[in-house]
Amino acid sequence: MIVLQTAVLFAVAIGGTAVVFAREPLRQAMVVGVYGFILALLFMVFQAPDVALSEIVICTVAIPIMILLALAKIREHEEESD
């Protein structure tokens, strides 16, 4: 159990760094989805299934959709102003 927790904690730290260093918002939407999964795995290992369920549902569905919709709206404004 301790080995598992240590491994997932390191994976969370690496995942958070990856989210910050993905400068393109489009790529960042995908990385955030994966980061959400790793975070949910951490919450499961910490014996918190409710929180893991909430994290999966938000970070893999709601956040990427909102990033993509915001980007689409921004691109539409750019195309119209040209």
Place this chain on the structure above:
Amino acid sequence: MSFRGRRALFLVSIPVALLVLVAAFAGLPDFGNYSGVYGRALNLIAVPQRHATDVVTAVNFDYRAFDTMGEEFILFAAVLGLAVVLRSMREEHRRASHEADEEHKFDEPSSLLRAFGVLLVGPVLVIGLYIVSHGAITPGGGFQGGVILAAALLIVFLAGEYLAMKFVAPHALVEFGEAAGAGGYVLVGFGGLVFAGVFFKNFIGLGDPAHILSAGTIPISNGAVGIEVAGAFVLLWTEFLDQALVIRGK
């Protein structure tokens, strides 16, 4: 301040901040040695007192129901703010361009996407309803189930047309649903005040634990919050979608 100046200032001050943070964390109990009284007491008395086997949901909707009401209204206010910002933008756009924007035509989704969408909408809806209704028994509850219900409507949009999603979830109905969920939750609190003398007190008869109709007012609160969260997220996505994509005629 230029980018370089900003970054230099940050790199100088973040070690100091981290030092203070680490010193603060060192005062916490060691990882794995949780010794708080409140949590241990709740674990022992939640099931006999409230007949709810999921202690986390019992804490959210019964012991600390007032805080959840506050959080729910944060959600309501954020959606309100977003609707105000995006709708005022849409009005300006409409005045500026004089274009009819009732019709939105997108490229046809591929038939594989359509097939998956049709297959998935039903099960996702059922899973969402299951998680909302079994909040007091197994991990789940109104918040998670509400987002899953909203995702089912999103599948309708992805696999079909934007107009299909608008048909299934018209604006007025979604707004009414969200407000009804928020209001319903406060009504449960007032029911506790009226029937039992304390705001948000559990006043319905508690059934057997691990049955679906147990734990008093918790399933009702769960349902209200589920409706509100689902309505909030559908409203968010339709606000973004209303003018998101370029109008392409067929």
Place this chain on the structure above:
Amino acid sequence: MISFLPYAVAAWLIAIGLYGIVTSNNLVHLVVCLSVVQSATYVLLLAIGYKTGGQAPIFADIPVGTTAVDPVVQALSLVDIVVEATVTALLLALAVQAHKRFGSIDPDDLRPLAG
């Protein structure tokens, strides 16, 4: 070492998220880095409530009285996750509005609103 690792990871996530916010050149990227900082608080809360050898606080199939982790911090975290997603949506709407007003989503190009 294991006894301090979760707190160290939480502190690292706060620091790296703040670095992303400070050095961002895209408003949408900035908002997502903010959500990384928020996830640090969830890790911290759950690490405080963890008890070695404890089970999840769901007593549907284990008898009442087995050692379980703290349910209060889990209740706080799970509501917080859903609410912060909505606030993130509001921030993204403000970013779209800023792009419409100023023509770019670079934080360095934003000027004070006038008129």
